[in-house]
Amino acid sequence: MFDRGSTIIKDASKLTFDYVPVELINRDAEMETLEMIMRPVVDTAASETAFVAGNIGSGKTATVKRFCMDMLDYCGRHNVPFGYILINCRQKTTDASILVQLIRYFDRDFPDKGFSPADMLLVLRKHIVKSGKRMLIVLDEVDSLIKRGSTDLIYQITRFSDDDYNKVSLSLILISQEYVLNKIDKASLSTFKSANTIRFRKYNKEDLVAITASRAKLALVDGTFDDEIIDFIADIAADTGDARVAIDLLDKSARFAENGSAGAIMAEDVRSAKNLMYNLVSASNLRQFGMNKLLVLLAVSRCIKNKTYVSQKAVENTYAVVCEEYETPAKGHTQFWSYIIAMEKEGFIKTFKQFDHAEGAIVKYISLPDIPASTLSRIIERIIEGVDDDEM
Ligand SMILES: Nc1ncnc2c1ncn2[C@@H]1O[C@H](COP(=O)(O)OP(=O)(O)OP(=O)(O)O)[C@@H](O)[C@H]1O
Ligand SMILES: [Mg+2]
Structure with a gap:
């Protein structure tokens, strides 16, 4: 049943949302701005903050993940003690569960229950001091945390680096679809200098053509897709500007093509894929x-x-x-x-x-x-x- 060899897809892992491309298409400026903001962390163990905002599927998470990986790689090669922790705030619904995940970077067996948030903040701080690492914490989809009124957690974390005694280097990147800075209370807001906001513009058709084509090259067998198919997929995704739609369509179109006999993705496969995703016509x-x-x-x-x-x-x-x-x-x-x-x-x-x-x-x-x-x-x-x- 499932044992048929694949004729269209050569590497399905490249079509998953978790896959972080080595090179992000048309996001060089955003990567460079992140690098500029975080440079003092590498040079002088400073603590920095950045706020990343933009449209759905505009590559915020992927770009920041790639940035963290590249920064870790750089620090490793230059003997700079560095670590990063990425947390999706939508998946972690309480301050306590976020703190547990942060501590588990240092102590994998840290228990789910038994510590108050205040205690956990102390534990986290101790771990950071002991490790001697410059830490970067990424709070993705932070709007969900702010909407439930948990801005104090952000404030507490940013305060780590204010303490003169046992100074730590703790930097933050907040990611959000909406512009949420005005919902953060004044005390934490003061740490979010406006210059540190990076806006991700919505992808246009050309961006989406390039993203779809590069993903097709990585994931599909040569000769199973042509420019017209890539263009067709990008055109559909351009309605929302969401790169996720383009990649999802490519994935599903390839799967339809696997079941067909053409040995390549046809326009009809893309329509079937879109139909599966939206079923617009009733x-x-x-x-x-x-x-x-x-x-x-x-x-x-x-x-x-x-x-x-x-x-x-x-x-x-x-x-x-x-x-x-x-x-x-x-x-x-x-x-x-x-x-x-x-x-x-x-x-x-x-x-x-x-x-x-x-x-x-x-x-x-x-x-x-x-x-x-x-x-x-x-x-x-x-x-x-x-x-x-x-x-x-
Ligand atoms: N510039 C790009 N080059 C290659 N792939 C990209 C690019 N931008 C986004 N992608 C891919 O598109 C998908 C969606 O991107 P991502 O998750 O980063 O969007 P997002 O802005 O975080 O969206 P959301 O607001 O829904 O969280 C991912 O699979 C990602 O790898
Ligand atoms: Mg995201």
């Missing part, structure tokens, strides 16, 4: 369309099959055949196109214009971004034929 949405529009949509889905997009002319030819099949008079060109535009407004299809060398003219094209053409054809056929299908 039969009830389709039923609101009358027969005429449904026939046009059926013509689009039958015509497009495995292709990324088709010309308006090709769809109109298929439309004529479909109308004959369902014994309905075909509408004229203007009416046909107005149906296409109406369904584009509903989000079922997309249209664009492009120069066609064979025709020597600008041609209108139609694409089907949200659902596999075969699934869409089947759903429409059933609605037209009046089959009441509960699974739809």
Whole structure:
């Protein structure tokens, strides 16, 4: 059952969200800013703080993880005692559980219960002093910690380095989707100099093309994907600017392609993947369309099959055949196109214009971004034929 050799995917681990790429695409400036902020930690054992904010899936966690790994590597090569701890605050729901995880970096057997937060802060401090390491603590998804009012923990941790006696080097990187600095109380806020905020801008289509292509190269067998497929995936992900959507689509498309016979990822695999992720088209949405529009949509889905997009002319030819099949008079060109535009407004299809060398003219094209053409054809056929299908 699962023992079939893989023909598309050569390294599935590169498609997981935990995988941290060695090189992050178009995040050099952010990496350099982090380096600039943390340089005094390496040079003079200072304590620094940085705040990383940005859109969902804009590479905040991945970039900071890569930064920590690179910093550890650098310090190791230059005999600088250094360690970092990364905590996801959404997964650790109490201050106590965050403190336990911090202490376990030094003492793996530290118990879950039995210590108050105040005691644990003392234990943590002792461990840091004893280790002689410059420590960097990363609090990821810190907005969840701040929303539940746990800003005191941040304050207590930042105070470690204020103490003149047994001075420790303890730096912090806070990561959040939202801009949460204004929710932190004044005492801790004073340690967050505004210059130390790094904003991660939302990824655009070009960024997502590069991210998807680099991940495909790492994870997939050569020759199983082409530029058009990468572009198609990036285009879908560009709606949200979330790199996670692009990687997830690539992963699922590759899995669909494994089950297909083409030996490569086809546009239809990407549509199937998207359908699996969102299932945007439901039969009830389709039923609101009358027969005429449904026939046009059926013509689009039958015509497009495995292709990324088709010309308006090709769809109109298929439309004529479909109308004959369902014994309905075909509408004229203007009416046909107005149906296409109406369904584009509903989000079922997309249209664009492009120069066609064979025709020597600008041609209108139609694409089907949200659902596999075969699934869409089947759903429409059933609605037209009046089959009441509960699974739809
Ligand atoms: N610049 C990039 N180059 C390569 N891969 C990237 C890049 N940015 C993000 N990724 C990948 O996209 C996925 C999502 O990125 P990441 O988890 O860092 O986003 P995030 O900003 O932390 O999102 P969230 O706000 O949801 O926590 C990860 O698998 C990550 O490896
Ligand atoms: Mg994250």
